[in-house]
Amino acid sequence: xxxxVAALAAEMRGTxxxxxxxxxxxxxxxxxxxxxxxxxxxxxxxxxLPQNVxxxxxxxxxxxxxxxxxxxxxxxxxxxxxGFLQRYAEVLRGEQRKAxxxxxxVYAAESDDREHHLRYVYGVRCESKDAQQRRRHxxxxxxxxxxxxxxxxxxxxxxxxxxxxxxxxxxxxxxxLMQQSVPIVHIDNPVVNGDVERNEVFLEKTEExxxxxxxxxxxxxxxxxxxxxxxxLRCYCMLHRLRVEGMVYALFRLxxxxxxxxxxxxxxxxxxxxxFYKLGLLTENLRI
Numbered sequence: 001x002x003x004x005v006a007a008l009a010a011e012m013r014g015t016x017x018x019x020x021x022x023x024x025x026x027x028x029x030x031x032x033x034x035x036x037x038x039x040x041x042x043x044x045x046x047x048x049l050p051q052n053v054x055x056x057x058x059x060x061x062x063x064x065x066x067x068x069x070x071x072x073x074x075x076x077x078x079x080x081x082x083g084f085l086q087r088y089a090e091v092l093r094g095e096q097r098k099a100x101x102x103x104x105x106v107y108a109a110e111s112d113d114r115e116h117h118l119r120y121v122y123g124v125r126c127e128s129k130d131a132q133q134r135r136r137h138x139x140x141x142x143x144x145x146x147x148x149x150x151x152x153x154x155x156x157x158x159x160x161x162x163x164x165x166x167x168x169x170x171x172x173x174x175x176x177l178m179q180q181s182v183p184i185v186h187i188d189n190p191v192v193n194g195d196v197e198r199n200e201v202f203l204e205k206t207e208e209x210x211x212x213x214x215x216x217x218x219x220x221x222x223x224x225x226x227x228x229x230x231x232x233l234r235c236y237c238m239l240h241r242l243r244v245e246g247m248v249y250a251l252f253r254l255x256x257x258x259x260x261x262x263x264x265x266x267x268x269x270x271x272x273x274x275x276f277y278k279l280g281l282l283t284e285n286l287r288i
Contacts, residue, residue, distance in 0.1 A: 011086070022066055049061075055159075059073060063151060068151075073145075099184065102186050118263050142170055163212060213232065214282060233282075249283045252284065256277065
């Protein structure tokens with residue numbers, strides 16, 4: 001985080017666009033919070049929450065601390081490239097002033113580290129898309145790690161704070177934007193994902209994310225518009241209509257443990273198998 005804060009602060013000093021830097025720590029460990037406090041306070045404002053509130057609510061909280069018209073959200077593990085703020089500022093001078101703007105994400109260098117290989121392969125193949133690719137499905141391609149939004153839009157369409165666990169708050173937010181006809185503009189202004197998690201950590205987050213998706217699906221029911229935004233749900237609903245999700249669940253029960261061990265070890269990093277693993281998890285969660 002310190003390098004990102006320093007890079008943003010340096011660019012802020014050289015721009016004619018009014019800027020401020022606000023960092024919110026969602027109740028991380030005290031040592032981690034103190035490590036980042038000095039860097040954040042030197043460049044802007046640092047807020048430490050007394051308890052963890054989750055990814056949805058913490059984004060809404062920025063409305064209380066930010067003073068300007070637009071909010072630019074970045075995850076703390078993102079590294080910015082030269083001219084990052086300027087490229088966003090150029091959008092503000094155009095006609096899409098009330099659009100949500102997404103910059104994208106890339107990964108640094110190819111990883112041959114088996115312990116981190118699953119996260120790297122998934123990131124490169126499933127998340128690292130240029131603006132042209134993301135524009136094909138602008139709402140499905142929305143991610144919260146690097147986006148700009150007008151405060152009026154966020155006040156009108158806040159992140160759903162019922163989502164307390166990790167995952168898919170961005171999916172639901174993108175769907176709400178689509179429902180309200182708020183345009184999403186995709187530009188090539190990516191951050192570099194600087195924290196490629198270990199396979200085990202990424203799997204745990206994936207499993208938590210699938211649980212979150214199952215909860216959202218229960219709230220939404222088979223709302224067709226939402227289902228169409230999520231490939232995993234589209235596949236599950238198709239299996240459900242064909243009445244074969246039980247077969248998928250049975251196969252998952254037989255192979256899930258074996259697949260997980262392979263993903264953790266980094267030996268069996270196959271995205272089709274990983275998609276099946278997530279489908280099995282979703283089927284399992286929706287049977288509970």
